[in-house]
Amino acid sequence: xxxxxxxxxxxxxxxxxxxxxxxxxxxxxxxxxIFTVIGPNGxxxxxxxxxxxxxxxxxxxxITIKEEQIAPLAAPERVAKGIAYVPQEYNVFAxxxxxxxxxxxxxxxxxxxxxxxxxxxxxxxxxxxxxxRLKLRAGYLSGGQRQMLAFACAMMAAPVVLLLDEPSxxxxxxxxxxxxxxxxxVNETGLTVVMIEQNVKEALRIADTxxxxxxxxxxxxxxxxxxxxxxxxxxxxxx
Amino acid sequence: MAAQYILNGFVSGMILxxxxxxxxxxxxxxxxxxxxxxxxxxxxxxxxxxxxxxFGMSLLWAAIVGSVIFAFIAVGIDQAVFRQLxxxxxxxxxxxxxxxxxxxxxxxxxxxxxxxxxxDLAIARPKHFLGLxxxxxxxxxxxxxxxxxxxxxxxxxxxxxxRAMRAVADNPSLAAARGIRRESIVRWTWGIxxxxxxxxxxxAGMDRAIDPLLGWNYIVSTFAAAILGGLGNxxxxxxxxxxVGVVEETSTLFMPPNYRQIVSxxxxxLLLILRPQGLFGVARIKK
Amino acid sequence: MVSYLVTILxxxxxxxxxxxxxxxxxxxxxxxxxxxAGFFALGxxxxxxxxxxxxxxxxxxxxxxxVCSIACAIVALVSLRLSDEYLAILTLGFGExxxxxxxxxxxxxxxxxxxxxxxxxFWNWIPEDQYxxxxxxxxxxxxxxxxxxxxxxxxxxxxxxxxxxxxxxxVAATLGKDVVKLRVKVFALGGVIIGIAGAFHSFYMxxxxxxxxxxxxxxxxxMAVIAGGRGSNSGLLLGSVGxxxxxxxxxxxxxxxxxFDATQLSAxxxxxxxxxxxxxxxxxxxxxxxxYRLKVKKPAPEPRKTAAQTKTSTT
Numbered sequence: 001x002x003x004x005x006x007x008x009x010x011x012x013x014x015x016x017x018x019x020x021x022x023x024x025x026x027x028x029x030x031x032x033x034i035f036t037v038i039g040p041n042g043x044x045x046x047x048x049x050x051x052x053x054x055x056x057x058x059x060x061x062x063i064t065i066k067e068e069q070i071a072p073l074a075a076p077e078r079v080a081k082g083i084a085y086v087p088q089e090y091n092v093f094a095x096x097x098x099x100x101x102x103x104x105x106x107x108x109x110x111x112x113x114x115x116x117x118x119x120x121x122x123x124x125x126x127x128x129x130x131x132x133r134l135k136l137r138a139g140y141l142s143g144g145q146r147q148m149l150a151f152a153c154a155m156m157a158a159p160v161v162l163l164l165d166e167p168s169x170x171x172x173x174x175x176x177x178x179x180x181x182x183x184x185x186v187n188e189t190g191l192t193v194v195m196i197e198q199n200v201k202e203a204l205r206i207a208d209t210x211x212x213x214x215x216x217x218x219x220x221x222x223x224x225x226x227x228x229x230x231x232x233x234x235x236x237x238x239x
Numbered sequence: 240m241a242a243q244y245i246l247n248g249f250v251s252g253m254i255l256x257x258x259x260x261x262x263x264x265x266x267x268x269x270x271x272x273x274x275x276x277x278x279x280x281x282x283x284x285x286x287x288x289x290x291x292x293x294f295g296m297s298l299l300w301a302a303i304v305g306s307v308i309f310a311f312i313a314v315g316i317d318q319a320v321f322r323q324l325x326x327x328x329x330x331x332x333x334x335x336x337x338x339x340x341x342x343x344x345x346x347x348x349x350x351x352x353x354x355x356x357x358x359d360l361a362i363a364r365p366k367h368f369l370g371l372x373x374x375x376x377x378x379x380x381x382x383x384x385x386x387x388x389x390x391x392x393x394x395x396x397x398x399x400x401x402r403a404m405r406a407v408a409d410n411p412s413l414a415a416a417r418g419i420r421r422e423s424i425v426r427w428t429w430g431i432x433x434x435x436x437x438x439x440x441x442x443a444g445m446d447r448a449i450d451p452l453l454g455w456n457y458i459v460s461t462f463a464a465a466i467l468g469g470l471g472n473x474x475x476x477x478x479x480x481x482x483v484g485v486v487e488e489t490s491t492l493f494m495p496p497n498y499r500q501i502v503s504x505x506x507x508x509l510l511l512i513l514r515p516q517g518l519f520g521v522a523r524i525k526k
Numbered sequence: 527m528v529s530y531l532v533t534i535l536x537x538x539x540x541x542x543x544x545x546x547x548x549x550x551x552x553x554x555x556x557x558x559x560x561x562x563a564g565f566f567a568l569g570x571x572x573x574x575x576x577x578x579x580x581x582x583x584x585x586x587x588x589x590x591x592x593v594c595s596i597a598c599a600i601v602a603l604v605s606l607r608l609s610d611e612y613l614a615i616l617t618l619g620f621g622e623x624x625x626x627x628x629x630x631x632x633x634x635x636x637x638x639x640x641x642x643x644x645x646x647x648f649w650n651w652i653p654e655d656q657y658x659x660x661x662x663x664x665x666x667x668x669x670x671x672x673x674x675x676x677x678x679x680x681x682x683x684x685x686x687x688x689x690x691x692x693x694x695x696x697v698a699a700t701l702g703k704d705v706v707k708l709r710v711k712v713f714a715l716g717g718v719i720i721g722i723a724g725a726f727h728s729f730y731m732x733x734x735x736x737x738x739x740x741x742x743x744x745x746x747x748x749m750a751v752i753a754g755g756r757g758s759n760s761g762l763l764l765g766s767v768g769x770x771x772x773x774x775x776x777x778x779x780x781x782x783x784x785x786f787d788a789t790q791l792s793a794x795x796x797x798x799x800x801x802x803x804x805x806x807x808x809x810x811x812x813x814x815x816x817x818y819r820l821k822v823k824k825p826a827p828e829p830r831k832t833a834a835q836t837k838t839s840t841t
Binding site: 271272274320323324327329330331333334335337338339340341342344345346348349352353455458459462466495497498500501503504507508511512515 | 620794
Binding site: 053054055074075076079080084085087090091092093094095096100103104105106107108109153157 | 399402403405406408409410412413414415416417418419420
């Protein structure tokens with residue numbers, strides 16, 4: 001039983017001006033699933049997710065959400081379409097308080113996407129560790145707490161798809177397990193998740209579909225259950 | 240006696256606070272020091288002059304109209320010039336702002352010539368308070384600047400726009416990912432800072448004669464104030480401006496008054512050696 | 527007419543020497559010098575004072591070069607570890623300081639009255655009516671020597687080190703302290719050249735006053751450097767000529783624009799310079815003569831800083 005396709009990319013190629021870092025990426029992300037992108041360093045994972053978020057323009061190729069073409073849209077417009085992006089580092093506004101970070105997440109969206117009081121309560125309920133210190137400047141939070149805040153901010157906009165850029169990067173092992181549990185929990189409420197990850201083990205634990213990127217190209221695009229038994233990741237990663 | 244110098248310095252520091260905050264806000268959002276700050280101040284002074292002397296408005300109304308118009312002009316300059324250079328280095332923007340400075344200053348020179356002008360303002364007797372002499376201009380300056388600073392503070396801390404401005408200054412790509420359109424915020428920033436700078440022009444024009452070099456004579460002091468406060472930090476800029484004002488004023492005890500900018504220059508040099516991030520800022524280090 | 531051309535070319539020559547200095551400091555090494563007018567004035571006044579005191583023009587030039595170079599070194603040292611905007615601010619401030627000191631220290635500089643009667647090199651050796659041509663020739667020789675010396679410098683290990691530092695932050699970090707010394711040396715070397723330009727300006731004009739050293743001069747030099755293609759000395763020389771042609775060309779328009787008075791015409795010219803600078807930066811930042819060389823950026827590493835904080839080395 002396959003779910004409807006929420007997000008689809010077609011022949012995406014992109015780079016930073018010196019040539020394409022990724023090319024020919026065509027994937028379908030099913031609604032309500034966790035789609036994870038893994039691959040060695042420099043394989044273009046980060047580039048790919050930035051293209052989805054709208055922070056990097058695809059040189060060629062199309063991106064659609066529910067059949068609606070979003071490739072020409074810049075990042076602020078994509079938020080309005082239901083995309084929420086959590087960057088790897090610098091993922092909160094360090095000079096603003098937790099409260100201000102949360103408010104900003106929806107203040108600039110169209111009226112129907114602005115957070116209601118209920119929405120805010122719901123999100124704060126999911127992330128109790130930040131709910132208690134709303135007036136604290138985000139810069140004073142620890143790495144793990146910042147990740148939670150970044151996550152919460154993304155959730156505030158009631159997105160349809162969450163883009164996570166290496167959610168476990170820089171976190172202590174305890175936090176790593178916790179964050180993936182949160183991601184799974186959030187996914188179970190119906191939110192589609194696209195994440196890129198270095199921590200293959202943890203990522204595969206919760207993923208439904210896997211895309212393996214090596215050298216900017218798709219090497220494998222299969223359900224997570226098939227990894228390990230049928231495919232040798234080591235060989236793939238090392239080319 | 241010393242108290243008079245401190246008072247005078249405080250008030251001249253208040254005039255400085257406006258362009259210093261403007262400079263630091265633009266720096267925060269666009270990451271370059273706006274060398275046209277002085278010329279913009281001059282332009283604001285002349286605009287008010289037009290409405291005050293040629294249209295017969297009271298200085299208050301002339302200042303209001305002039306600064307609102309200049310807010311639009313500042314946005315216009317950004318759209319015509321700086322916007323074309325959004326993806327370039329801060330050095331390019333900086334050099335370009337020098338060009339803007341020359342253009343503005345010389346438009347003023349073209350229209351009004353080099354001679355000094357002054358506003359049509361009723362002369363009032365200075366007041367005396369606790370043994371200090373306070374003249375009318377100083378009171379107007381103090382009231383205006385305090386009001387302006389309150390407004391700016393309220394905008395920055397208690398409005399969505401202010402939050403967005405601080406967010407874009409902090410992390411532009413994250414801001415984009417949160418739905419904030421950078422261009423819109425940039426335009427608002429120029430509007431606000433243009434307004435502030437123009438008001439400063441009026442205050443300066445009340446204090447000194449209005450000529451094409453009015454604003455240029457403030458530029459080193461403005462930079463000193465902004466750097467002292469930490470580039471990008473508006474509260475710091477205000478404090479920096481007050482300190483610079485007082486230091487400059489007290490320096491006239493043993494230096495010719497023309498050398499105020501030298502004092503500020505020395506302050507900048509000292510700061511850059513000892514504490515480049517100023518009181519509250521973060522210095523951008525080059526490896 | 528010929529005499530007029532000689533005058534123009536002499537001015538172009540002096541601007542070109544300043545341009546060579548800026549090309550070294552900024553074009554090669556990325557150090558923005560907004561105080562050129564100030565350092566230039568420093569050199570000019572130093573040379574004038576030494577020459578007027580009887581030191582002879584050669585000594586005067588030497589002193590000017592040394593004083594400017596020391597001033598540049600000091601200014602550079604203060605801001606060196608910080609990003610380039612601080613140097614720009616500092617040099618601008620320095621320019622202002624020089625201007626104010628020159629205006630106010632009348633015991634030394636005669637303030638706005640200026641210093642008249644500055645001696646000229648080899649004045650007694652050349653017949654008076656030919657001196658202008660000869661002086662232009664001397665300027666040409668100086669430019670040629672400087673040009674060759676700078677080209678030589680570019681290809682030396684010193685020059686390669688500078689260029690490596692400019693292109694790549696990481697290399698700079700690895701070289702560490704040496705980078706600081708390197709940059710100070712370059713800036714000071716630029717100071718030598720500016721000092722020489724200042725000295726020759728004094729000799730040429732024989733009378734200097736503060737109005738000759740206004741900030742617009744800095745804009746002129748920047749325009750010449752940008753128009754010629756930042757970093758290219760041959761482009762600079764062409765740029766100076768071109769720039770001067772345009773600027774002087776507007777003088778001929780005076781006949782058509784006689785509704786405007788002198789101040790207004792001067793203002794128009796300055797507006798054109800400002801606009802020229804802006805337009806150059808927007809449309810031809812690589813200069814008027816170079817083909818646009820696409821700077822191939824390396825694929826960006828996983829971002830270490832936000833986009834706002836990353837320095838790139840392109841214009």
